[in-house]
Amino acid sequence: MINRVVWLFIPVFLMYALSASAKNDITRGEQLFRAKKCAVCHPSGENILSKDHALIGKAFETRYSTDNALIAVIRQGLKSSNASMPAFDKQRLSDEELADVVAYIRTLGKKDKAATKKS
Numbered sequence: 873m874i875n876r877v878v879w880l881f882i883p884v885f886l887m888y889a890l891s892a893s894a895k896n897d898i899t900r901g902e903q904l905f906r907a908k909k910c911a912v913c914h915p916s917g918e919n920i921l922s923k924d925h926a927l928i929g930k931a932f933e934t935r936y937s938t939d940n941a942l943i944a945v946i947r948q949g950l951k952s953s954n955a956s957m958p959a960f961d962k963q964r965l966s967d968e969e970l971a972d973v974v975a976y977i978r979t980l981g982k983k984d985k986a987a988t989k990k991s
């Protein structure tokens with residue numbers, strides 16, 4: 873009997889733990905976005921140095937439709953105009969921190985934040 877109760881609670885607990893960590897990722901990503909100075913050049917997801925390379929909008933979403941594409945550009949940096957995006961290697965931003973930053977970037981420009989949290 874006790875066993876059965878334990879087995880019933882495991883999935884409930886896992887679902888709770890997973891949803892809690894997903895929320896934390898975005899919060900941590902937001903803190904890192906400021907701490908690592910992304911926000912200096914990209915306030916509210918804009919791009920003060922290179923207007924066509926904001927982190928919001930249709931063009932951005934099309935260009936970086938997968939998280940891997942987004943991770944790659946942040947790791948490598950970008951110089952497609954007069955301004956350049958510095959590369960962030962693992963010393964500057966660990967894989968875990970980068971995943972959190974990406975989760976946060978995905979919430980930028982979304983009017984309905986509640987809908988974003990679900991994904």
Ligand code: HEC
Binds near residue numbers: 908921950953973
């Ligand atoms: C010194 C200013 C600066 C900082 C700091 C900076 N960026 Fe950028 N970022 C840029 C510029 C400038 C570009 C566009 C480069 C170009 O025009 O080729 C860019 C481009 C990007 C792009 C690609 C956008 C696109 O449409 O192609 C992403 C994603 C990005 N930055 C994310 C970040 C993140 C995340 C951080 C922090 C970890 C960060 N940036 C820190 C200046 C900066």
